Amino acid sequence: MMQRRLIRETSFGLTSKLWQISWSYIVLLCVLAAIGYAGLYSAGGGSPEPYASRHILRFAFGLVLMLSIALVDIRFLARLAWPAYFVSLALLILVARYGHIGKGAQRWIEFAGLQIQPSEFMKLALVMALASWFHRASWQRIGNPLFLIPPALAVLVPVGLILKEPNLGTAVIVAVLGGVMFLAAGVRWWKFALLAGAIGFVAPVAYNHLHDYQKARITTFLNPESDPLGAGYNIIQSKIALGAGGMWGEGFLRGTQNHLNFLPEKQTDFIFTSLAEEFGFVGGLALLGLLCLIVLGGMAIALRCRHQFGRLLALGIATNFFMYVFVNVAMVMGVIPVGGVPLPLVSHGGSAMITVMLGFGLLMSAHVHRNAEFADRRDEL
Amino acid sequence: MRRETRPSGVFTRRALLLAGGQVAALGVLGAKLYQAQVVEGARYKLLARTNRVSARLIAPPRGRIFDRFGTVLAGNKTNWRALLIAEQTDDVDTTLGNFSRIVPLTEYERARIDRELRRHRRFIPVTVRDFLTWEDMARIEVNAPDLPGILVDVGQTRLYPSGEVLAHVVGYVAPPNEADVGADPMLSLPGIRVGRAGIEKYHDIALRGRAGAVQLEVNAVGRVIRELDRQEGTPGAEVGLTIDAALQQQVLGRLGDDSASAVVLDPRNGEVLAMATNPSFDPTLFNSGVSQAQWIEWTRNRRAPLINKAAAGLYSPGSTFKMAVALAALDAHTLSPGDRITCPGYLDVGDTRFHCWSRYGHGSLDLHGGIMHSCDVFFYETARRTGIDRIAAMAHRLGLGVDLAIELPEARSGLIPTREWRIAEGHAWNIGDTIVSGIGQGYIEVTPLQLATYVARVATGRLVQPHLTRTLGGTLQKGSRPEDWPSLGLLERELRAVRQGMYAVVNDAGGTAPHARLPLPGVALAGKTGSAQVRRVSRELREHGNFNSAKLPWEWRPHALFVAFAPYDAPRYAVSVVVEHGNAGADVAAPLARDIMMDALTRDPVNRQSLPGQRVAEGATPT
Incomplete structure (x- = not known):
């Protein structure tokens, strides 16, 4: 009873906030990171160096970051939404002009010794900005096409910038993420149908403007055997490793995934393959189940939230996580083209880990402050 | 209330829809995983174990x-x-x-x-x-x-x-x-x-x-x-x-059994025509791993066959450094070519006496005589007037003690000391350090490649960089034409005064290196001797009068150096020779430099054809 009254009053004490954090959700994240540790331990040739020990340190840092953000008042975060969006946009423009070239694309910039990938931050900032925009929207206003133009631009401008980097995979992810936010906000179905029709019309034209390597990626995807030594080679090797794993796997540290050394990125992109080879279909399915639980947990937080900003924010973050998982796992099984997307909290890599944990911080803040009342709600008509 | 609930209702519906969709998508991946690992697994397993790609x-x-x-x-x-x-x-x-x-x-x-x-x-x-x-x-x-x-x-x-x-x-x-x-x-x-x-x-x-x-x-x-x-x-x-393998072979042959190195440059464009180091080793032995016995033999050999002495051997330049001191003084106006300095056989600075190599002194000398007789007192005094920092700056400009960016990772930069360097080392700079620097001793260390570059720059007045790569993947590299290299920025008058001194060293009666004279009519070689002490000669030894470095044990004898360019009127070759523990530059290194120069000049017509830019101009000479 006591607890309940505390929440009703909008003054959140630190203790009660800590009490409100969904610790079971955090346990899920820890289990996922531990699986990552195991995978990287194996990828490092049965040693915590060079990947696993750094992975767990980063996770610890990310966890602290996440908990700190979770305690920040959601209304303050809502006010931060658009500034965060424009800072990310500025970083994206900066990377286009001064960014480093990594694997043929300008994707990251260096700031105070840290490599920052602005497109990762943009995903979070976009979710926040759109949540903030639609938070104030009444049913009528969502029906008004003019009201939809600014958020549409807010999606398309970064998508364009990321396409120019060029990073087709991330651009598609950001675009889909934006679409999901529109959908959740209540935009009518027929508008999406219209958009889909327009894309179907424009796509063949756009294809001609793609870089050769992007075209190659698409053609490789459509026919993986056409380039068995190039991009398709990775997928064939990945499939062989998955097949070798079978139902029960070859056992921890016993996978012949050392063969995947021919794959340049077994500790990042192909970590799922590595795990599924050692722990078999059973292990792979369990991992997928865990990832699914984390996505559904995010969705549950969205549904339990009592304000539109938190609902949309939580849904966006959960979807963002889902996109990572889906693209990565689909990629290693050759369902979609290879695209340099890591498996969150499992793959080696600092930038992705920090942004994912930042996102979970936002998600958790929405959960902690699910009953917060927004003062300006009444002013909206 | 209606406004509140409806969007929320829509949200709930759509959120559930999205969640369902996402679960379904992951479910599809699970099914694909089942297919890949269990259904097709057997086939792939076979592929992995037996007939594999x-x-x-x-x-x-x-x-x-x-x-x-x-x-x-x-x-x-x-x-x-x-x-x-x-x-x-x-x-x-x-x-x-x-x-x-x-x-x-x-x-x-x-x-x-x-x-x-x-x-x-x-x-x-x-x-x-x-x-x-x-x-x-x-x-x-x-x-x-x-x-x-x-x-x-x-x-x-x-x-x-x-x-x-x-x-x-x-x-x-x-x-x-x-x-x-x-x-x-x-x-x-x-x-x-x-x-x-x-x-x-x-x-x-x-x-x-x-x-x-x-x-x-x-x-x-x-x-x-x-x-x-x-x-x-x-x-x-x-x-x-840029190497001429036949010339290289001749040069290496000239070095005989000595622990020595020689560099031949084209002073017009910095092309390294020969860079010989003796003794050498068989490079194919590294191909399949060197045996331990061989390795021990190489590393214990005091003539250090594995070291590229021409680019990585560091030596005091000795008297060959005197042209750099002279140019520094001329450039700083602390000396003009006509100034005379009297050499009584020593120079007293404070309470230290610095000896000239000639015990009886050279009398009154101008720059020409100073270089020709290699008078130490003349350059002690010139160095004292000019100061170490200006000498170091000139030496660097002429290619000594700097990284020449040669395409040899082993190449070393050497050192020309400056006041700043000495202080950074935690010592004070003494005037005596400047004095001995005037004759290329003390802390100065240079490589034979730097010496050749130095003499090339003095000979042509151009800031040529020595280089070894002429073509890479079939494309001619920049730097093969003389016009690729900027001027040194020194007055031709001053350079000429120094070159004339070098001419006199070899060709005038009383010069220190008569052995280096070319036996060719109309082609003159200009050069400078040097001997670099590897061990400080104590005053006691010197004053007892019968000091003779040739009687020292081999590893204590001074190194013999000679730098030269030829022909005097239109330099086409710059040569540096360093014979380790060869004792005296004039007796050992100078004749070697002469022979090497003869080899180069004899091969001259062949080399000329290889310089496309030069063919027209020089092809016009009467036959």
């Missing part, structure tokens, strides 16, 4: 290295070899045991194979034996059933037709180490080599080329059933050097 990188041929006339200095030779893939045999020891009954393996080879097997992953082939004869190959093929995991393969090995003549310049290749392999997967291929010294190291990435790939279907014991696909790599780039 194996992608192998194919090593591109390493780029060859030529001299300026196209003589091959580093090439490749076909090499039939036996490889072992550890994962394709149940017992490596049995396989190797059977192998050595057919083709005997030495204990040393066996140790190397075991080492490489431990280092590489089990699917990476390891070289068992290089250079198989046809007979060996036939025997291996016949006994194939007893040799699981062994395959015969054709590769390439590095060949140095010029042998030890150019070992220090061309460098050598050796098997990659673990750090290299991490950087480039191609390097885990058997038989691949990386440049470890000289041009081989400097241009290693270009010489390496890009690996191709081949997809093979192999059976359970690793025999290739058929080739599925092949992508050729890019062969390594071919490198053309």
Whole structure:
């Protein structure tokens, strides 16, 4: 009873906030990171160096970051939404002009010794900005096409910038993420149908403007055997490793995934393959189940939230996580083209880990402050 | 309230829809996973265990290295070899045991194979034996059933037709180490080599080329059933050097048994025509790993055959440094060519007496006489007036004590001391340090390559950089035309005064190096001697009068140096010679420099043809 009254009053004490954090959700994240540790331990040739020990340190840092953000008042975060969006946009423009070239694309910039990938931050900032925009929207206003133009631009401008980097995979992810936010906000179905029709019309034209390597990626995807030594080679090797794993796997540290050394990125992109080879279909399915639980947990937080900003924010973050998982796992099984997307909290890599944990911080803040009342709600008509 | 609930209702519906969609998508992935691991798993497992598709990188041929006339200095030779893939045999020891009954393996080879097997992953082939004869190959093929995991393969090995003549310049290749392999997967291929010294190291990435790939279907014991696909790599780039291999051979021959080095430059464009270091070594020995005995012999040899003395040997320049002191003084107006200084055989600075090499002194001298007689007192005094910092600045400008960016990773920069450097070392700069710097002693250390560059710059007044690469991948590199090099920015009048002194050293009666005179009518050589003490001569020894450095033990004798350019009127060659512990520059190094210059001048017509920009101008000379 006591607890309940505390929440009703909008003054959140630190203790009660800590009490409100969904610790079971955090346990899920820890289990996922531990699986990552195991995978990287194996990828490092049965040693915590060079990947696993750094992975767990980063996770610890990310966890602290996440908990700190979770305690920040959601209304303050809502006010931060658009500034965060424009800072990310500025970083994206900066990377286009001064960014480093990594694997043929300008994707990251260096700031105070840290490599920052602005497109990762943009995903979070976009979710926040759109949540903030639609938070104030009444049913009528969502029906008004003019009201939809600014958020549409807010999606398309970064998508364009990321396409120019060029990073087709991330651009598609950001675009889909934006679409999901529109959908959740209540935009009518027929508008999406219209958009889909327009894309179907424009796509063949756009294809001609793609870089050769992007075209190659698409053609490789459509026919993986056409380039068995190039991009398709990775997928064939990945499939062989998955097949070798079978139902029960070859056992921890016993996978012949050392063969995947021919794959340049077994500790990042192909970590799922590595795990599924050692722990078999059973292990792979369990991992997928865990990832699914984390996505559904995010969705549950969205549904339990009592304000539109938190609902949309939580849904966006959960979807963002889902996109990572889906693209990565689909990629290693050759369902979609290879695209340099890591498996969150499992793959080696600092930038992705920090942004994912930042996102979970936002998600958790929405959960902690699910009953917060927004003062300006009444002013909206 | 209606407004509140409706969007929320819509949200709930759509959120559930999205969540459902996402679960379904992950479910599809789960189904795909089932298909990949369980349904098709058996097939892929079979593929992994028995008939497998194996992608192998194919090593591109390493780029060859030529001299300026196209003589091959580093090439490749076909090499039939036996490889072992550890994962394709149940017992490596049995396989190797059977192998050595057919083709005997030495204990040393066996140790190397075991080492490489431990280092590489089990699917990476390891070289068992290089250079198989046809007979060996036939025997291996016949006994194939007893040799699981062994395959015969054709590769390439590095060949140095010029042998030890150019070992220090061309460098050598050796098997990659673990750090290299991490950087480039191609390097885990058997038989691949990386440049470890000289041009081989400097241009290693270009010489390496890009690996191709081949997809093979192999059976359970690793025999290739058929080739599925092949992508050729890019062969390594071919490198053309500025070196004239024939001249190099002559120069090295001239050095005889001495521990010595000599550099021949074209002073007009900085092309290194010869860079000889004696004694040398056979670069092919590194190809398959140097034996321990050989290594000990090399490293214990006090004549240090592995060191490129021409580019990495550091010596006091001795009196050859005097032109730099003179130019510094002329440039700073602390000396004019007509100024006279009197040499009584010593110079007292404070309570220290600095001796001239001539005990009786040279009397009154101007710059011309100072260089010609190599008078120490003249340059003590000039250095005192000019100061070390201005001398150091001039020396750097002339190419001494600086990084010349030569294409040899081993090259060293040497040192011209400055006040700042000495203070940074934690000492005070004394006036005595400046005085001894005036005759190229003290802390000054330079390489023979720097000395040749220095004399080239003095001879032409151009800021030429010595370089070895003439063509890379067929394209002519910048720097082969004299116009590519800017002027030194020194007054021609001052340069001429110094060159005239160098002329007098060799050609005038009373000069210090009459032995260096060319026996050719109308072609004059200008030069400067030097001897660099390796051990401080105590005053006591000197004052007892019978000091004779030639009687010292070999390693205490001074080094003999000579720098020269010719022809005097239109310099085409700049030469530096350093004979370690050769005692006196005039007696040992000067005649060597003369002979080397004669060799170069004799080959002159050949060299002239190789300079496309020069042909018209010089072809006009009457025959």
